[in-house]
Amino acid sequence: MKAGMLMICLMIASWTSQAAGIYRCFDEMGHVTFSQSRCSTDAKAVDVQTREPTAAELQAAQERNEAANRFVDERVSERQAARLAAEQRKLEDAITLRAELYAREAQDRSAAQERSRRAEQNSRRMAEQESTRRAEQKHKRKVENTLHRETALQNAGVMGRDVRYDRAAEACRRTPGANCQ
Structure with a gap:
């Protein structure tokens, strides 16, 4: 004004x-x-x-001008305050959104870590199961081999006797002049 x-x-x-x-x-x-x-x-x-113009007219014009300047200054101040408040709200919204984003990222990282931990546990469990299965297969083969030997010995008629003792006794009998007891 x-x-x-x-x-x-x-x-x-x-x-x-x-x-x-x-x-x-x-x-x-x-x-x-x-x-x-x-x-x-x-x-x-x-x-x-x-x-x-008279002095009174000049004074009245100056007063009107000053009142208009005050009015404009007040409106400018109000608009600046409104603009600053809007910018403040935008900043607060951005901070809130960023905090939510960080929280989601933390949740995603936590979920990924949990999935990784579970995968590792599953991997260990599967390795243990595989180790147990192999041990069981090895034991099964050992039992089968033992059964097979026992069956072979039964078929040979030497079941129930100590095979090592029988071999030593037979070797002694074949040796002429040996004292076999």
Whole structure:
């Protein structure tokens, strides 16, 4: 509104300096225009009566100008406060969103770690099961081999006797002059 005060002062100053050079013209459509130069041949000079404003008028104009400036300053301050509040809300929203994002990322990492831990447990359990299965197969083969030997010994008629003892005794009997007891 400071520009308004300047405009009032310029208007007052221009009234006195331009009073003699104002013309009234009509265009082709019949509209009236005012100009500082003759716009057509039928332009008529307009007698503008000017006077110096009184001190009271100047004071009233200045007060109106100051009130308008205060009003504009208040509105600018209100708009700036509203804009700052909106920016603050945006920042708070961004912080909230970022916090939610970090929380989701932490949950995802935690879930991934849990899946990894479970996979590792499953892997260990499967390795233990495989080891147990192999041990059982080895034991089964050992039992089968033992059963097979026992069956072979039964078929040979030596079941129930100590085979090592029988072999030693047989070797002793074959040796001439050996004392076998």
